Amino acid sequence: MKFTIKIFLAIALLNFGIATGQNGDPVIESIVKEATQNSHLEKYAHHLLDVIGPRLVGTPELKKSHDWIVETYKALGIEARNEQWGEWRGWQRGITHIDMVSPRTQSLIGMQLAWSPSTTDKGVSGGVAIIPDFENKAAFESWLPSVKGKFVMSMMKQPTGRPDYNWEEWATEESFANMKNERDSLTSAWSKNLSRIGYNYGSYRLNAEGFRKIEEAGAVGVLSSRWSKGFGANRIFNSYSKTIPTIDLRLEDYTMLYRMVENGTEPVINLVSKSKELGNVPTFNTIGEIKGSEKPNEYVMLSAHLDTWDGATGATDNGTGTIVMMEAMRLLKKFYPNPKRTILVGHWSSEEQGLNGSRAFVEDHPDIVNNLQALFNQDNGTGRVTTIDGSGFLYSYEFINRWLEPVPRSIKQHIETNFPGMPTGGGSDHSSFLAAEAPGFRLSSLSWNYNNYTWHTNIDTYDKIVFDDVRNNAILTAILAYMASEDNKTFPREKRVMPISRRTGKQAEWPTKRLPNRKGGQD
Numbered sequence: 001m002k003f004t005i006k007i008f009l010a011i012a013l014l015n016f017g018i019a020t021g022q023n024g025d026p027v028i029e030s031i032v033k034e035a036t037q038n039s040h041l042e043k044y045a046h047h048l049l050d051v052i053g054p055r056l057v058g059t060p061e062l063k064k065s066h067d068w069i070v071e072t073y074k075a076l077g078i079e080a081r082n083e084q085w086g087e088w089r090g091w092q093r094g095i096t097h098i099d100m101v102s103p104r105t106q107s108l109i110g111m112q113l114a115w116s117p118s119t120t121d122k123g124v125s126g127g128v129a130i131i132p133d134f135e136n137k138a139a140f141e142s143w144l145p146s147v148k149g150k151f152v153m154s155m156m157k158q159p160t161g162r163p164d165y166n167w168e169e170w171a172t173e174e175s176f177a178n179m180k181n182e183r184d185s186l187t188s189a190w191s192k193n194l195s196r197i198g199y200n201y202g203s204y205r206l207n208a209e210g211f212r213k214i215e216e217a218g219a220v221g222v223l224s225s226r227w228s229k230g231f232g233a234n235r236i237f238n239s240y241s242k243t244i245p246t247i248d249l250r251l252e253d254y255t256m257l258y259r260m261v262e263n264g265t266e267p268v269i270n271l272v273s274k275s276k277e278l279g280n281v282p283t284f285n286t287i288g289e290i291k292g293s294e295k296p297n298e299y300v301m302l303s304a305h306l307d308t309w310d311g312a313t314g315a316t317d318n319g320t321g322t323i324v325m326m327e328a329m330r331l332l333k334k335f336y337p338n339p340k341r342t343i344l345v346g347h348w349s350s351e352e353q354g355l356n357g358s359r360a361f362v363e364d365h366p367d368i369v370n371n372l373q374a375l376f377n378q379d380n381g382t383g384r385v386t387t388i389d390g391s392g393f394l395y396s397y398e399f400i401n402r403w404l405e406p407v408p409r410s411i412k413q414h415i416e417t418n419f420p421g422m423p424t425g426g427g428s429d430h431s432s433f434l435a436a437e438a439p440g441f442r443l444s445s446l447s448w449n450y451n452n453y454t455w456h457t458n459i460d461t462y463d464k465i466v467f468d469d470v471r472n473n474a475i476l477t478a479i480l481a482y483m484a485s486e487d488n489k490t491f492p493r494e495k496r497v498m499p500i501s502r503r504t505g506k507q508a509e510w511p512t513k514r515l516p517n518r519k520g521g522q523d
C-alpha cells in the first residue's frame with residue numbers, strides 16, 4: 001500500500017513538473033507558479049478596457065492609460081515614466097445615437113468614425129441618398145445638389161451579412177457560388193462607377209475631394225459601413241468628412257436603408273453625434289525599467305503598443321499585448337529584481353498610424369537600440385504564441401533556442417520557430433527596431449478569428465479575451481526576457497543573405513528606417 005502511494009505521488013509530482021515547467025531553476029518555477037496562482041491579468045484588463053476604454057492617439061483616454069501604467073509600475077517598485085515624442089490633433093469621442101424615424105421607428109446600430117465632427121445636442125435629421133451610376137465626373141457633379149439636407153451612403157451594399165465560413169457550412173455549392181458571383185458583380189460595378197466619377201480612393205470609396213464636394217453640396221452626414229466579414233463586426237477608422245459627421249452603421253442597418261432607397265421608400269434618420277476638438281496635445285510612450293546589475297548598459301526590452309482605434313475598447317489590439325507585458329514585468333520584478341542586463345518595457349503610442357511612437361523611440365535612444373540584446377513584441381490578439389521568427393538574424397537559431405529551452409513544455413509545444421526568418425518592414429513595433437538592425441522579435445499568436453472579428457472592429461472587447469492563452473504568453477515573455485538577460489553571450493547582429501524574389505529576380509532588401517510622424521492629424 002505504502003509503496004503504491006509513493007509511486008502514485010512520484011507520478012503526480014512528475015506530471016506537475018511537466019505541467020509547470022519544473023526544471024530546477026527557482027526563478028522560472030516562481031514565475032510559472034505566481035502567474036498561474038495569482039494572476040493580475042484580469043484586473044489589468046478590467047481597468048484598461050472597461051474603465052479607461054478606447055485609446056486613440058490624441059484622446060484624453062490614451063493619456064489616462066499611460067498615467068495608469070506608470071502608477072501601476074511604481075506601485076510594484078518598477079521605475080516608469082512617460083516620454084513625450086510628438087503631438088497630435090486632440091479629440092474626444094462623445095455619444096452617437098442614430099434612429100430611423102420614418103417609415104417606422106428603429107434605433108440603428110452605429111457609431112461615428114474617429115475625429116468625426118460633432119453635431120449639436122439636438123442633432124440633425126434628414127433623408128438618405130445612395131450614389132447612383134454615373135457616366136462621368138460631370139454627371140456626378142450635376143447630381144450633387146440633390147444631396148442637400150441628406151445623409152449620403154458612401155459604401156457599396158453587401159449582398160450578405162453572413163461570413164463565408166457560414167455559407168460554406170450551410171449553403172449548397174450552387175447557392176454559395178451564386179452569392180459570390182453576385183458579390184463580385186456588385187463590387188465590380190461599384191468600383192467602375194467610382195472610377196467614372198473620378199473622385200475615388202482606390203476601388204471602394206470616394207476620395208477626400210469627393211467628400212469635400214458632398215459637404216459643399218449641403219449633405220448633413222455621411223453613412224459608411226466597413227464590414228470585416230464576420231457577424232455584426234465592422235472596422236472603425238477615421239472620418240472621411242471634415243465638417244459633417246461620418247457614421248459607420250452595422251451591415252444589417254446599412255443595407256436596410258440602402259434597400260429602402262433603392263426601392264423608393266424614403267427613410268428619414270435622426271442623428272446625435274457628439275465629439276470634442278481639443279487642439280494639439282502631446283503624445284507619449286510609457287517606458288518601465290528594472291536596472292541591470294552586471295551589464296546595466298545592455299538591454300532586454302518588452303514591447304506592445306498601447307494605443308488603439310476606437311470602435312471598441314481594443315481588447316485584442318492591443319489590450320492583450322499590453323497586459324502580457326505588464327504581467328511579465330510584474331513577474332520579473334518580483335522574482336528577478338536584479339537582472340544582469342537592464343530590462344525595459346515600451347508601451348508605444350500611435351502604432352496604428354504607422355508605428356510612430358516606437359519609431360520615435362528608436363530615433364531618440366540610439367544608446368539603447370545599439371545595445372539591445374533582444375526585444376519581444378506582441379500585437380496580434382489574444383491567442384497563445386505559436387510562431388517565433390528569427391527576424392533575419394543569422395544566429396537567431398542559437399540564441400532563441402537557448403532562451404526557449406527552459407520554457408515549460410505546455411507552452412513550448414505550441415511554438416514553431418523559423419530561422420533565420422525574415423525581417424518585417426512594418427506590421428508592428430518590432431519592425432521599428434529591425435529597421436535599425438536591432439534584434440526585435442515578434443511573438444506571433446493564434447488567430448481566434450482576429451481578422452474577421454476583433455482587429456480594429458466595433459466588437460474588440462473584454463469578452464473576447466482568452467485568459468489562459470494570455471497567461472501562457474505572459475509566462476513565455478517573462479522567461480524569454482530572463483534568459484536573454486542572463487545569457488553570457490551578446491546577441492550577434494550578423495544578418496542573413498536576403499533571398500532573391502522569384503517574381504522580380506531581385507534580391508530582397510533589409511527594411512530601412514522610416515521617420516515617425518511627430519505632428520499628426522493636422523490635415
Ligand SMILES: [Zn+2]
Nearest residue numbers: 305317318379
Ligand atoms: Zn496592434
